[in-house]
Amino acid sequence: MISLALGLLVGAIYGLFGVRSPAPPTVALVGLFGVLGGEQLIPLARTLLERVAG
Numbered sequence: 307m308i309s310l311a312l313g314l315l316v317g318a319i320y321g322l323f324g325v326r327s328p329a330p331p332t333v334a335l336v337g338l339f340g341v342l343g344g345e346q347l348i349p350l351a352r353t354l355l356e357r358v359a360g
Contacts, residue, residue, distance in 0.1 A: 320327050329335070 317327065
């Protein structure tokens with residue numbers, strides 16, 4: 307949450323000064339979000355399988 311809040315603050319400051327953000331395009335950020343979510347799927351699936359089997 308802190309990271310998100312600081313990111314929003316920096317984005318607002320960039321907007322005030324008319325500076326273009328050095329961040330990658332939205333498509334790349336969505337891809338990164340997908341990778342991070344995908345990393346969590348395997349541990350989640352293992353936990354669910356252990357509950358069902360155990």
